[in-house]
Amino acid sequence: MxxxxxxxxxxxxxxxxxxxxxxxxxxxxxxxxxxxxxxxxxxxxxxxxxxxxxxxxxxxxxxxxxxxxxxxxxxxxxxxxxxxxxxxxxxxxxxxxxxxxxxxxxxxxxxxxxxxxxxxxxxxxxxxxxxxxxxxxxxxxxxxxxxxxxLGAPAEPLPLDVASPVVGEGELTAPILYTDRFGSLILNAGPDDLAAAFGPLEHGAPLEVSGRGERITFAETFGGVAPGEPLLWVDSSGLLGLAVNQGSAADRFGMREPAVITLRPANS
Missing domain, CATH: 3.40.50.10790 (S-adenosyl-l-methionine hydroxide adenosyltransferase, N-terminal)
Known part of the structure; x- marks a missing residue:
């Protein structure tokens, strides 16, 4: 060959x-x-x-x-x-x-x-x-x-300087890593963090972004909510993201990195 x-x-x-x-x-x-x-x-x-x-x-x-x-x-x-x-x-x-x-x-x-x-x-x-x-x-x-x-002397690479997620009972706080080209907010947290905060969470479960007073849905896909509606999903790299179906979460919530997002159960 x-x-x-x-x-x-x-x-x-x-x-x-x-x-x-x-x-x-x-x-x-x-x-x-x-x-x-x-x-x-x-x-x-x-x-x-x-x-x-x-x-x-x-x-x-x-x-x-x-x-x-x-x-x-x-x-x-x-x-x-x-x-x-x-x-x-x-x-x-x-x-x-x-x-x-x-x-x-x-x-x-x-x-x-x-x-x-x-x-x-x-x-x-x-x-x-x-x-x-x-x-x-x-x-x-x-x-x-x-x-x-x-090439030169040995080195110990510096780690990426990003805050870790904070898990509480019924609460998950995570920094926004970046805003993608669709305006989705990608978080430094994954499904394990979500489960640690809320226990087993089924798709369709309602959550809210603390301080924003707006319900979001934990969905498997963007199509799991109506166009223009917000959702939390697991992106293709295994990170949690806040998105709007056919819209921009950055614009909807007025947030971008390095802001921190706190998720809580939605009020009934």
Missing amino acids: PQRPPFVSLATDFGAAYTGICAGVVYGIVPGATVLVLSDEITPFAVAEGAMLLRQALPYLPVGVHVGIVDPGVGTPRRPIAIETGRGDVLVGPDNGLLVPAAEALGGAVRAHVLEDPAYRLPTVSASFHGRDIFSPAAAHLAAGVAVAD
Whole structure:
């Protein structure tokens, strides 16, 4: 069987043009690589949104080198890192928690190293475009066979800085991780948290968002409620989300990240 070419994916908040430049850097170093732009539409500066995209998407991509760039701290002392995972992938990006959930989904972090060897950067490094000057060259060299440990000193990646859900008796409080393109509010909580707060909860059960005075329905699908009606559902990555069927929960409730939502049983 012929050997598969190196695979590199890119997920950024840059937009198409700057992400295309990063792809060009990779091709310039590894002309035979397959380069996939997973997304160039992550909300600018939304680290948690980018982290959840990588966590959800990368298990479905081929084993390879995956670049994630949502980097509000570019040019500051924050570290650029590469994380090798149990599945065999290498994740490249800023050390701001962005890569850690995906690493956990890919078998856990085996090792991580700082991207500090100038041999694996572009000759000139700007203060504001590390995607082009540091992350993409490192990813290309990794795809070409350079070992993660050759890039620089060992590192312990910083975790994603997001509050955990709080479970009470008949109450669940969780932060909004991000707002998706449909205006749905994705929460840092899952079905186990819901069950811990409310016990077994059947689809169709009524809940309310504390302080909003509006009933929502725990539904399996958007079509479980009428158009324009709100619902709580479990999204395709296993997280709870607050949505409006054919509408925007962000607009309906006037909430976005980093707000916190508290769910309680609906008043009879």
